[in-house]
Amino acid sequence: SETITESEEDVHICPLPVEHRGITVKQLKRLWNDVLYRCTQEGWKDPFEFHGDPSKADSRNQAYGKPLRPEVCNLFHVNHYIVSPSTVPDGVWLRNVQRKRYQRDKEIRQKSTGATGHVLKETEGSDVLVRVDRGKFGKPWWANDMGDISMGWWPCTTEETFAEPVRHCSFVERIARKPQKPIWFCSHWWGEPQLHFIKCCEEHAMLRKLSGDKASYWVCAYANRQHDLGAEIATDPADTSFRRAMDIACGVLLILDGAAKPFQRIWCCYELHTTVLQADKLMDIVTFHNGCPHLLSDGELPDENSWQQRRREMKFPIHLLTEGLRCRLEHGQATWKMDRVRILNSMAGRTMQLDDHSILEMLETHRHKYDRANDAMHARFAIAAWPQALKRGLVENFDEAKSGSLNLSRILASHQERKVVKLDFRNFEEMTDAAAKTLAAGLPTGVEDLELILGACPISDTGLRALAMKFGTGIKKLHLYLAACGSIGDEGILALARRLPQEMHTLNLVCSRCTRLTDESIEALAKKLPGGLEDLSLDFSHCTGITGAGLQTLSLHVPASLKRLCLQFKDCRSISTHDTKTFARRLPKGVHAFEGNLRGSGVGRSFSSLAELQAWADDTAPQEPR
Numbered sequence: 001s002e003t004i005t006e007s008e009e010d011v012h013i014c015p016l017p018v019e020h021r022g023i024t025v026k027q028l029k030r031l032w033n034d035v036l037y038r039c040t041q042e043g044w045k046d047p048f049e050f051h052g053d054p055s056k057a058d059s060r061n062q063a064y065g066k067p068l069r070p071e072v073c074n075l076f077h078v079n080h081y082i083v084s085p086s087t088v089p090d091g092v093w094l095r096n097v098q099r100k101r102y103q104r105d106k107e108i109r110q111k112s113t114g115a116t117g118h119v120l121k122e123t124e125g126s127d128v129l130v131r132v133d134r135g136k137f138g139k140p141w142w143a144n145d146m147g148d149i150s151m152g153w154w155p156c157t158t159e160e161t162f163a164e165p166v167r168h169c170s171f172v173e174r175i176a177r178k179p180q181k182p183i184w185f186c187s188h189w190w191g192e193p194q195l196h197f198i199k200c201c202e203e204h205a206m207l208r209k210l211s212g213d214k215a216s217y218w219v220c221a222y223a224n225r226q227h228d229l230g231a232e233i234a235t236d237p238a239d240t241s242f243r244r245a246m247d248i249a250c251g252v253l254l255i256l257d258g259a260a261k262p263f264q265r266i267w268c269c270y271e272l273h274t275t276v277l278q279a280d281k282l283m284d285i286v287t288f289h290n291g292c293p294h295l296l297s298d299g300e301l302p303d304e305n306s307w308q309q310r311r312r313e314m315k316f317p318i319h320l321l322t323e324g325l326r327c328r329l330e331h332g333q334a335t336w337k338m339d340r341v342r343i344l345n346s347m348a349g350r351t352m353q354l355d356d357h358s359i360l361e362m363l364e365t366h367r368h369k370y371d372r373a374n375d376a377m378h379a380r381f382a383i384a385a386w387p388q389a390l391k392r393g394l395v396e397n398f399d400e401a402k403s404g405s406l407n408l409s410r411i412l413a414s415h416q417e418r419k420v421v422k423l424d425f426r427n428f429e430e431m432t433d434a435a436a437k438t439l440a441a442g443l444p445t446g447v448e449d450l451e452l453i454l455g456a457c458p459i460s461d462t463g464l465r466a467l468a469m470k471f472g473t474g475i476k477k478l479h480l481y482l483a484a485c486g487s488i489g490d491e492g493i494l495a496l497a498r499r500l501p502q503e504m505h506t507l508n509l510v511c512s513r514c515t516r517l518t519d520e521s522i523e524a525l526a527k528k529l530p531g532g533l534e535d536l537s538l539d540f541s542h543c544t545g546i547t548g549a550g551l552q553t554l555s556l557h558v559p560a561s562l563k564r565l566c567l568q569f570k571d572c573r574s575i576s577t578h579d580t581k582t583f584a585r586r587l588p589k590g591v592h593a594f595e596g597n598l599r600g601s602g603v604g605r606s607f608s609s610l611a612e613l614q615a616w617a618d619d620t621a622p623q624e625p626r
Contacts, residue, residue: 011089013089016170016180018223018224018241019218019244019248020180021172021176021223022181022182022223023175023217023222024212024213024217025198025202025205025215028198029198031078031198032195032198035078035194040070042081044068044073045067045068046061046066046077047135048061048076048114049111050064052142052335073193074190075194075221077194078194079221080134080135080136085133086174088166088167088168088227089167090166091120091166092129094156094161095126095160096161096162097127097158098157099125100154102122102128105119106118106152107151108128110135110146110148110149112148115132115137115138116133117132128156129166139162141336145160147159147161149161168225169225170222171222173225181216183217184216184217184253184284186217186218186219186253187262188262189255189257189262191261192255193288196257200287201215204253204293207295209302218245235342236354237270238346238351242267246274250281250282251282253284253285254268256285258320260327263332264331264332266340267332269332270347272373273347276373277372282298284296284297284298285316287316289316296384318388318392321381321384321388322406324377325378325399326406327374330344330370338355341354341355345359347370348369349369372417375415376415376417376418378411379411379418383421385398386412387423387424389408390431391428393430395407395409396438410441412443413442413443413444416446417446418446419446419449420447420448421443421444421450423439423453431454431457431463432457432463433462436463437463439452440466440470445474446472447472448475450471450480451478451479452480452481455484455510456483456485459485459487462492468495468498471501472501473502475503476506477504477506478501482509482510482514483511490518490520490521490524494520494521494524496509496525497527500530503532504533505530511540513542513543515544515545516545517545517546518545518550519549519550522540522550522551526553526558529558533561533562534562534563535563535564537568538566539566540569540572542572544571544573546569547572548574551583552579554583555582558586558587558591561590562588565587565594566596567595567596568597569597570598570599572600574602575598576602577602577603579602587610594609596613
């Protein structure tokens, strides 16, 4: 199968702006072929003696020196064996080493970083040119110098030794031929197996219907120039390569490992903080669990309805949802302490005090400055978790290990700035009146776009009334799906009508097969329709208690502002041709789009356009049933 590395004779670098260094799924799969082949053929071993600072007692890596299998190789390993060596194709100069004779092809090692290479040119002096075979020559983040480089048994370094690449690039610049704009930005932990990471990106691209150049992801290890990270990571987090890439991507893909490590890393927390505060930025969440990827999508995916979305998301691991609900972004940790200081100050809005370490002692004092982003993220996870929680009886006690500490209703309600809430509970026998009241208590006061799908649930007028009472005055779009809710009658629809926000411009109400409804419901709705309504869709199919009188009443109260109207009165047998023609002639002149289905009524046909309805009403077109 195809691999991604090139021969030494074909060294290619394509200089690109850092924000245009996305890597495509195709390139990721070719990279995996490299890992699969080279790990086995070259006998890769875990090169890291310590996890982080070796001065800490628990930092020793128990897997150090043991053989690696491709399926467990993480980004640290891939960076060590593939990325770092391939991005300095002409080697590095080791400057200010001890003066001695360096023979061509002699091996050079740096123990602290695990880097190895071979002398490219025979040298006698204090500078030696080395071909990098593995790892990266440089000063470890915890050390003051490069003091552990040796040739054979002979130490080579001095206190002034440093590494200087002949030329260097990012991994994407090594394999690309043109700018590769990232469509998605990946927020993730380097310790996850690369196979899982790649499978998650592949699944995400497939579900999002991304292919070719559009299946492009910004991944820091492949986009940043690993031999010159200082040029990519500025003092102000808002000026870093990470932020520049996030700004041009349409969304952030959060990739969670089984332990939800990204919630513990400050750079990931910064990425989440930035994302959730941008209303136009999507955030998808994916994990590899039980042998396959599972995705929580921000909204419906292409060619997917809300029921399919809910079915897919019900498989997402519940323990990761718990971690997301518990995470506080300001608690993330960093390898470099100064990174955490600057990010915490940036998230708190202290842009003129980025290097002020006192922020570490004032997290509780500044808690309110982090709450806005935390509330937004928690609300996102609460919505994703609600269907699973309702099935398991956990809505008000989501974390049974810490009883009462995670109440989804309170969590969602606390994000008062949330503008969009969409939940699908169709066919949930657990969606009772009590569950509806709990859901109502969780609706944020600032919501503008509300979609609740409650079809075939045992909710009654009591539950619908509880929901309606919580409808905020700021709702602009309401989609309420109550099909086959047999316990809902006129009383519930009357309660709903009384609470319709007057600022609403879109109403989609589906009450098909709610057989207890009568003209009283239609009359109540008609008289309470908002004066600025532009888009109205009503579905009362199979509601045999609705007659032509209801349709006549509706025709008298259609707002003059209306532009689009969709009516579904299939099998409402008491609606006559006369009633429908009267309705058609009374429509406001502003209505330019119409759909209607009156099959099974006295009309016996459907209409796909306003012109078709008007021609029929004026008797200028044949009236055969369709």
